[in-house]
Amino acid sequence: MKQGDLVTRRSYDNDIVFKIQDVIQRQALLRGVDYRLLADAPLSDLLSAPQLDSYPPASRVHPPWMDMIRSNEVQQMLLPSMDSHGAKAAPNESIAMRYFELPGKVLHLDGDPAYLRKCMNLYGELRVPAEGFYVSEVKMAEALYRLLPQTKPDILVITGHDGILKNRRSDMNQLGSYKNSYHFVQAVKVARQYEKNKDELTIIAGACQSHFEALLQAGANYASSPARVLIHALDPLCVAAKVAFTPIRDTVNVAGVIGLTHSGFEGMGGIESRGSFRRGVPQFQ
DSSP: OOTTOEEEEGGGTTOSOEEEEEEETTEEEEEESSBSOEEEEEGGGEEEGGGOTTSOOTTOOOOTHHHHHHHHHHHHHTSOOBOTTSOBOOOOHHHHTTOEEEOOOEEEEESOHHHHHHHHHHHHHHTOOEEEEEOOGGGHHHHHHHHHHHHOOSEEEEEOOOOBOGGGTTOTTSGGGBSSHHHHHHHHHHHHHHOOOTTTSEEEEOOTTOOHHHHHHHTOSEESOTTOOOOBTTHHHHHHHHHHTSBTTSBOOHHHHHHHSSSHHHHOEEOOOBOOBEEESSOOO
């Protein structure tokens, strides 16, 4: 076993595939391939992942919801325009196609550089304007004082690694029982000081097993993890992309967007919020 190998842990019934990030004295530091999870394990507990025929390839980078997001993007360009009284005019594809589109802009802070790279690639494929920064969870609140006025986003994603501490599982209502939930909460509070209107700045916060209620109370629109489960590495991006392509006059379907995520209602939740997608005329090159 060496750095970069894909492995699972025998003691956990080979439930999650990891990449070996480092090996120190026969102990491996592991990063989840699909889940936002850091772990460690003795080399003797590891099984090479390619031996598991049922595991989908690690190279899979297009989650199923991407096609649905893309389909929604195309539909926005074919929507009927509004007349001067606010009523819908008759659909006219030749006119509608002359509109230009402005999806909501995303500022994505990630405590994991590998997940950040994957997310930025997918934002690009979806044509969502996004700026991403690798920032350790403990420094996110401080970084936002500079990054929010610098980037002026419509949507803010605050994510990375989190988890319930092994010796604190009996008191999961306290922020001190989590690895990074306190830092995510502080970052959300800073963002809400910058923009109090939840429809002007949509905040998506949290990671695996994060304190969902505390994040919502701090001002997040969407957060993880209601059932304190592991979330997929791309779940926050899925929500951000859906908000980016939902028209500003519409409320994002909360159940619909959470239903698109891999972890579902156990992993993500949120409140009613408006979209960030705008159209303009005339179309320009």
